[in-house]
Amino acid sequence: MSEVLTRPADICAHHRPNGCTRCKVRLISVCSVLNPSDLSELEAMNRPRKFGVRENIATENETAENVFSITEGMVRIYRMLPDGRRHILGFGLPGDFLGLSLLSMFDFSADAVTDVSVCQFPRKVFASFVDRKPYFLKRLHEFSNNELRLAQHQIVVLGRKSADERVSAFIIMLRDRMRGAGYSSATLPLPMNRQDIADYLGLTIETVSRTLTRLAKEKFILIVPGGVRLLRADRLEEFAAA
Amino acid sequence: MSEVLTRPADICAHHRPNGCTRCKVRLISVCSVLNPSDLSELEAMNRPRKFGVRENIATENETAENVFSITEGMVRIYRMLPDGRRHILGFGLPGDFLGLSLLSMFDFSADAVTDVSVCQFPRKVFASFVDRKPYFLKRLHEFSNNELRLAQHQIVVLGRKSADERVSAFIIMLRDRMRGAGYSSATLPLPMNRQDIADYLGLTIETVSRTLTRLAKEKFILIVPGGVRLLRADRLEEFAAA
DNA sequence: CGTTGAGTTGACCATCGTCAACAGGAGTGG
DNA sequence: CCACTCCTGTTGACGATGGTCAACTCAACG
Numbered sequence: 148m149s150e151v152l153t154r155p156a157d158i159c160a161h162h163r164p165n166g167c168t169r170c171k172v173r174l175i176s177v178c179s180v181l182n183p184s185d186l187s188e189l190e191a192m193n194r195p196r197k198f199g200v201r202e203n204i205a206t207e208n209e210t211a212e213n214v215f216s217i218t219e220g221m222v223r224i225y226r227m228l229p230d231g232r233r234h235i236l237g238f239g240l241p242g243d244f245l246g247l248s249l250l251s252m253f254d255f256s257a258d259a260v261t262d263v264s265v266c267q268f269p270r271k272v273f274a275s276f277v278d279r280k281p282y283f284l285k286r287l288h289e290f291s292n293n294e295l296r297l298a299q300h301q302i303v304v305l306g307r308k309s310a311d312e313r314v315s316a317f318i319i320m321l322r323d324r325m326r327g328a329g330y331s332s333a334t335l336p337l338p339m340n341r342q343d344i345a346d347y348l349g350l351t352i353e354t355v356s357r358t359l360t361r362l363a364k365e366k367f368i369l370i371v372p373g374g375v376r377l378l379r380a381d382r383l384e385e386f387a388a389a
Numbered sequence: 390m391s392e393v394l395t396r397p398a399d400i401c402a403h404h405r406p407n408g409c410t411r412c413k414v415r416l417i418s419v420c421s422v423l424n425p426s427d428l429s430e431l432e433a434m435n436r437p438r439k440f441g442v443r444e445n446i447a448t449e450n451e452t453a454e455n456v457f458s459i460t461e462g463m464v465r466i467y468r469m470l471p472d473g474r475r476h477i478l479g480f481g482l483p484g485d486f487l488g489l490s491l492l493s494m495f496d497f498s499a500d501a502v503t504d505v506s507v508c509q510f511p512r513k514v515f516a517s518f519v520d521r522k523p524y525f526l527k528r529l530h531e532f533s534n535n536e537l538r539l540a541q542h543q544i545v546v547l548g549r550k551s552a553d554e555r556v557s558a559f560i561i562m563l564r565d566r567m568r569g570a571g572y573s574s575a576t577l578p579l580p581m582n583r584q585d586i587a588d589y590l591g592l593t594i595e596t597v598s599r600t601l602t603r604l605a606k607e608k609f610i611l612i613v614p615g616g617v618r619l620l621r622a623d624r625l626e627e628f629a630a631a
Numbered sequence: 632c633g634t635t636g637a638g639t640t641g642a643c644c645a646t647c648g649t650c651a652a653c654a655g656g657a658g659t660g661g
Numbered sequence: 662c663c664a665c666t667c668c669t670g671t672t673g674a675c676g677a678t679g680g681t682c683a684a685c686t687c688a689a690c691g
Contacts, residue, residue, distance in 0.1 A: 226545055229630055234545045248534035255541070281523035284530060291533040292490035298540035299497070303468055303476045305547035306591030310647070341670060349548030351648055356671055388471055552679065583638065596679055598639055614688095 175242035194267045198259040205257040214246030220263030235347040240328045313348040314358045315386035336374040417484035440501040447499040456488030462505030477589040482570045555590040556600040557628035578616040
């Protein structure tokens with residue numbers, strides 16, 4: 148008889164095999180704090196979708212029709228300068244949220260580095276949900292402050308560090324964030340290309356390449372297809388912290 | 390008889406000549422959204438105080454006993470690297486808030502560039518006030534997102550711009566923020582020293598000095614004691630945006 | 632009038648950017 | 662199956678931007 152007594156939420160989850168209750172990133176995403184009833188309400192406004200490699204997800208100075216919670220893949224978040232120079236502000240990983248400010252315009256562009264899956268919510272509907280759930284706003288505020296902390300870390304990296312230190316800091320930062328997103332392996336995948344790394348670190352593609360080669364020659368890392376294996380994480384951490 | 394019929398809030402304001410109702414920065418500070426009753430409640434927990442030049446206001450990795458809303462003066466917000474290098478994350482102006490995350494530890498240090506006046510609130514009491522006032526939390530969230538936007542702007546400056554562009558961007562940014570804080574004049578005060586500017590822009594004191602001299606030689610600025618006069622703001626803006 | 636500290640300027644140098652050539656893998660077509 | 666192209670990444674030679682080190686000016690202060 149226990150089948151019959153199953154709660155409605157569970158029945159829903161059964162009918163939606165990708166429902167929030169089975170979401171792999173729920174505990175690290177903004178949704179983690181939601182009680183079952185509010186989670187259902189939010190799920191009802193979710194239009195999950197996928198983006199292919201290089202597909203555009205959001206564009207700077209365009210109306211933000213939707214906001215996104217990343218569930219799979221990696222996103223490139225960037226701004227363009229008037230003369231065509233690009234700077235990558237960061238890489239979005241599963242659990243990250245795009246559009247935290249809930250403002251009507253994006254102040255960044257975003258596109259898919261790998262195939263990407265997201266929960267997509269109409270911004271206005273999402274914003275009114277947030278207005279009715281102060282404890283959820285608190286969660287968004289935590290996320291914004293965490294983003295701010297990361298941005299300030301990057302400011303120090305760009306303002307005060309050498310190429311070696313920047314590349315080391317990048318590797319360690321990405322390893323830590325991948326761990327936070329549930330990934331764990333001796334080999335760190337680097338699905339973005341060298342130009343992306345350069346545009347993130349304020350270097351050129353040649354300097355990134357040379358620096359990685361140097362770190363490999365000194366046996367701190369091993370360059371493998373699609374990523375790096377960390378051989379001496381301790382030395383990299385020293386460089387990164389410097 | 391109108392004296393007698395004065396509302397209690399006005400009487401309070403009368404007894405507290407520096408009370409919130411007379412606050413010069415109220416409309417641009419976090420407090421702007423508060424209704425009169427909530428404003429009084431917040432005011433009751435305010436311990437206004439002043440900091441002298443170079444006096445420490447907050448220290449990285451120390452317990453955040455208090456949070457601050459700046460009402461007068463300029464604050465230097467920075468992080469130290471293990472080897473003693475310093476990087477300045479930003480300059481706090483009247484209306485800015487220190488401790489937006491409400492976390493128990495500061496992730497930055499702050500000290501006074503000029504004499505500084507602040508509204509000081511015990512963090513825990515302030516946090517519980519925020520918990521009871523969702524519309525105020527929303528205001529803090531707006532402030533955090535604005536800080537994030539500024540930080541990302543600075544990331545682009547540090548990642549992609551030349552010394553000329555950085556110094557121009559600094560001057561224009563400071564002018565815009567001073568305007569936002571109610572200040573307006575053809576002469577922009579630079580109360581921080583050259584080392585501070587260098588540590589903010591990821592340059593050395595010599596490069597900042599040379600760059601300012603160059604901008605002055607080209608008649609874009611005039612260097613005056615304690616600041617600069619903008620002669621060709623349009624040209625500076627071009628450089629800054631580049 | 633000497634001392635101190637901030638700022639400026641000059642000479643030299645190192646790091647990283649620029650430009651160019653080359654290597655290697657993926658995809659395509661004969 | 663191989664030749665060809667394309668694209669990404671690597672490596673080398675050279676140069677420019679900004680850093681380093683040192684000297685000097687100037688104002689504030691005793």
